[in-house]
Amino acid sequence: MNHLNSLADLEVPAAPVAQQPAAEKITLVKARGSLVWDDAGREYIDCTAQAWSNNLGANDxxxxxxxxxxxxxxxxxxxxxxxxxxxxxxxxxxxxxxxxxxxxxxxxxxxxxxxxxxxxxxxxxxxxxxxxxxxxxxxxxxxxxxxxxxxxxxxxxxxxxxxxxxxxxxxxxxxxxxxxxxxxxxxxxxxxxxxxxxxxxxxxxxxxxxxxxxxxxxxxxxxxxxxxxxxxxxxxxxxxxxxxxxxxxxxxxxxxxxxxxxxxxxxxxxxxxxxxxxxxxxxxxxxxxxxxxxxxxxxxxxxxxxxxxxxxxxxxxxxxDKLCEKAKDSGEYVTERLLEMQTRRKLIGDVRCPGLMASIELVTDRVTKAPARHASQEVYRRGVELGVLFGESRYAGLGNLIKVKPPLDIERPLLARALDVLDEVLGAIEEEGK
Ligand SMILES: Cc1ncc(COP(=O)(O)O)c(C=O)c1O
Incomplete structure (x- = not known):
């Protein structure tokens, strides 16, 4: 049944996958390092580095x-x-x-x-x-x-x-x-x-x-x-x-x-x-x-x-600041955490982490590898509620990717907190799906 894993067997969306729920955009007003704040004073760990652009933490x-x-x-x-x-x-x-x-x-x-x-x-x-x-x-x-x-x-x-x-x-x-x-x-x-x-x-x-x-x-x-x-x-x-x-x-x-x-x-x-x-x-x-x-x-x-x-x-x-070394080191930490999470969270089909270009592909079934688009939208939405901005697939791909790509100098406790939130959110989504 391996051939079911091939891309051609999947229903590739004919239009961009709208990942962000129809909710209003968050208004960001301030950023420092790996943190951003909105106009209501809420703080978020930014695992998007603002479209993966703040390799060096924001507002250095x-x-x-x-x-x-x-x-x-x-x-x-x-x-x-x-x-x-x-x-x-x-x-x-x-x-x-x-x-x-x-x-x-x-x-x-x-x-x-x-x-x-x-x-x-x-x-x-x-x-x-x-x-x-x-x-x-x-x-x-x-x-x-x-x-x-x-x-x-x-x-x-x-x-x-x-x-x-x-x-x-x-x-x-x-x-x-x-x-x-x-x-x-x-x-x-x-x-x-x-x-x-x-x-x-x-x-x-x-x-x-x-x-x-x-x-x-x-x-x-x-x-x-x-x-x-x-x-x-x-x-x-x-x-x-x-x-x-x-x-x-x-x-x-x-x-x-x-x-x-x-x-x-x-x-x-x-x-x-x-x-x-x-x-x-x-x-x-x-x-x-x-x-x-x-x-x-x-x-x-x-x-x-x-x-x-x-x-x-x-x-x-x-x-x-030796950011290349830091990216490698943090990337290894993220990989280890995500691989461990994968042993407990069935939604995680694949873990991909060269450096701090980390991501997981969510699937509804590990054999067919059917993309879990709704679950990834939920991860994004619930992450926001818990103070973490995860990256998602917007224009392309299968719409089932969650990205962890914070600034390369993110402090370890913040990175650990973001991954804890990811684990918690995945657990809750899996529990509700039973
Ligand atoms: C690989 C790659 N090339 C080019 C671009 C386009 O860059 P810009 O949005 O600054 O025009 C992007 C933006 O996401 C990208 O990811």
Missing amino acids: PRVVEAAVAQLREMTHIRPNFESIPHKNLVAKLREISVGSLNRTGFALHGSLAGEMAMKLAFKNRPHAQNLVVLQDGYHGRSLATLGASWPHPNNPFLAIQPRFTRVPHPYPYRARMGMDPEAESQLCLGLLEDTIVKGVDGPVAAVMMEPIQGNGGHIEFPRSYYKGVREICDRHGVLLIFDEVQTGFGRMGTMWAAQYYDVTPDIIVFGKGVGGGFPLAGILADDRLKWFDEGEEALTFGHFPVSLAAACATIDAIRD
């Missing part, structure tokens, strides 16, 4: 001071001019980058950084008009990145989007036809290579993928997949883009997922955690690639100096 005084100092000097500098925070940040990113990914471009949103990466790929493969992406990928909400992302059913913007070719990817917990995850990884690599060679009209400029699919359901691939994709790209002269908007800046227990999986892409897209709570994103590109010519990549606020100054302070703090 070092970041706030750096931003305020820059605000006092000059709020806006157009990218035609050089600026001190730009020079400093370029140098810092070079220090923490991988391989020869030494060229930097900036934007204020991960989506636009993703488009910058696509443009650079086309610039360097001028005769190629195709991009290959993975089926459960998420790269943003600009027109182009939306086309490369979930949810693809019911997409009203299709007519004015570039065409992407989606390939299947491994999903170890739900491997096709009950396959061994390693065999499924080889199958998916074969399908990727087939697609590049004969599945699209004309050459492929790049394969773009998240090392771990964040919004698609925290799907991590077998290690062989990452190396295999790199080899296939090299064999066919295709560039490899890692979208590290979620996995970058320490979330995995390493600065980059590229280091965690020991595979160097040609371009990394980054965002979220880099700005310490200020809007910033960008790309790191191999310095052997041709860079943009004047005017090809020009965003008015692309070098917003306040965000750049905040990012310099954030990177210093990530290094000074």
